[in-house]
Amino acid sequence: MNILVIGTGYVGSTTAMVFAELGWQVTGLDTDAHKIKQLEQGLLHFYEPGLEALLRKHIQSGQIKFTTNKDLAIQSNDLIFICVGTPSRPDGSADMRYVKQVAEDIGQKMNGYKLVITKSTVPVGTQEQITAWIGAAQEQPYPFDVASNPEFLREGKAVLDALNPDRIIIGSNSKRATNLLQSLYQSVKCPVVITTPRTAELIKYASNAFLANKISFINELARLCDAIDVNVKEVSNGMGLDPRIGASFLQAGIGYGGSCFPKDVSALILTAKQNSIELSVLEKVVQVNQTQHAYLIDKTRERLGSLANKKIAILGLAFKPDTDDIREAPALRVIESLLSEQAQIMLYDPVAVLPNSAAYKAVTECSQLEEALQDADAVLMCTEWPIFRKIDWAQMKAVMNQPNVFDGRNMLDAQDMRALGYFYQGIGF
Template sequence: MNILVIGTGYVGTTTALVFAEMGWNVTGLDTDSLKINQLKQGNLHFYEPGLEELLRKHMQSGHLQFTTDKDQAINNNDIIFICVGTPSGPDGNADLSYVQQVAEDIGHASNRYKLIINKSTVPVGTQERVTSWIKSAQIESHPFDVASNPEFLREGKALIDALNPDRIIIGSNHERATHLILTLYQSVNCPVVVTTPRTAELIKYASNAFLATKISYINEMARLCDKLGVHVKDVAEGIGLDPRIGQSFLQAGIGYGGSCFPKDVSALLLTAKANDTELSLLEKVVSVNQTQHLYLLDKVRERLETLAHKKIAVLGLAFKPETDDIREAPASRVIQSLLSEQAYVSVFDPVAPLEPYLLQQPITWSATPEDALQHADAVILCTEWAIYQQIDWVQMKNIMNQPNMFDGRNMLEATLMKSIGFYYQGIGC
């Protein structure tokens, strides 16, 4: 079967590469000619381990091609994945304008039966709206089905997750569509849940909201641990060994970010509100996350007495390691707060850039961690890149004005840092 993937961002590119790896012939379509030209040359336009090697492999194998010609691509492929962005609008709802445009393009260019599979994260009921948009745009009536197949990719581990998923969710109202999707995934060995499109759409939101809840739970617990003189890592290990709880997403820190959790929790809350349902637990999850970086900054302020005219080094800009994604990254909130109190800020991240709105701010970009820490009064670790564990912290102590370490990810060994001579403060320890 020939597959068309519309949208060559993070999800779309990963989806296209993995289906090519499974042996299917795949076309990636995007209106952004710059992205398409980069991909044609074997260059990934975002950072994700393992994907660029796979891209070059399948550009050579012939299983993968890219184009900007939407009419020809839609005409030539009968299975179409929608993988475009659904960013939060001004009101917090998911913006479906890109999905609508794709649906109308499919309707306009359809020439025979098409199976349209939505992989973008969308509110409940979007499958019905896509069906309506396609029908309205058809010049001639051609049969089609619309199904939901949400993705569950972790940034930084997308290739592992896509090749070895823990489950496949298929939301389909039609036997033909279900059969075709099952055929696409026939080489994948994992549980498969076949349900309605509405249920599949809600599963995606509910999954991300639950993981966000675990993060805010352990972060709030970390605040209590600080008061009680208890190490949150020990608490997380102890409760995580219970199989009903599990150890994942119990790492205390300065909060979650990225392109999924913040917008998906927001969209789910708005969906509940629109249906006269209160999700008070999720409201608290958001509140904890929005204040968690301030909790760490209180510790910095307490130690330095004032942030004004102090040099603070920020290590890590991405919302998590092994990605260059800075969307909703806690580091950006930390930097903004530091600047508002007239601190001097230097930053370093191995791959991630600064948020565009911070580029005009008086921030020193450093080529190495050592440059960032030179003459610093404190360092705030915001992303747990492995490179930070390899730093010669004895040397760093000697080049700083004051050896103050505020570990926003609890990744360094407190005992070791203190033995070197650092004042070390994590979260919940």
């Protein structure tokens, strides 16, 4: 089977490379000529461990190619994956303009049977919309099916997750489409769930919303732990040993971010409201997440007093380690809060960089970690990059103006830091 992947962003590029690794012939299509040229040269336009190596491997093997020619790409491939963005609108709804444009392009250019599969995270009912959009755009009544096959990739672990998934969800009303998708994944060993397109679409949203729920739950509980002198890390450990709960996503910190959780939770809440249902638990999840970064700022202010003209080192910008993704990153909210209080900010992240925006002109981005810590009145840990655990804090104490560390990711050992003479404050202990 020849596969077309439309959209070569994070999901599309990963999807294309993994199908090539599984032995299929893959074409990546994008309207961005610069992006396509980079990919043809074996260069990713984002950071994801292991993915660029796969890209170069399969360019050389001939399993994958890239193009901007949508007419030829659509006509030459029978399986078409939609992997374009569905960003949030101001009201929390998913912006479907790119999905709609792709559906119309497929309808206009198709020259025979096509199976169209949505990988993009889309609202419940999108499969029916795509079917209608393709049908309305057809110049000739060629047969086609539309199925849902959501992705469950963790940024920083995308290659591992895509090659070793914990489940494959196939949402389809067509036996032909279901059989084709099962054949596509025949070499992958994991549970395969065959369901309706609407159910598949909701599984994706519900999964991300539940994980966001766990994060906000432990973050709010961490505030109580501070108040009653309990270590939230020990609470998390004790809870996580219960297999009904599980240890993942129970690490207290300054909140979740990225391209999925914030927009998916908002979209699910909006879907519920449109159907006269109140998802009050998820509304609270969002509220906790939007205020969690302020908890770290409050702790910093309690220690330093006024933050005006204080030199603050921010370690970590990406919303999580092993990615350069800063979308909805809690570090951005921390930085914006500090700027509003006239603090001087020195930022270091091993991969991620600030957007080219006037809002961040007062922030100094450092190329070396030591530069960020020089004469700092406090360090705020915002991303749990492994290299931060290896910092020689005894040596760095002499570099700083005041030995204050506020660990927004609970990644350092409190006892060790305090033994070195630091004032150390985590989240919930």
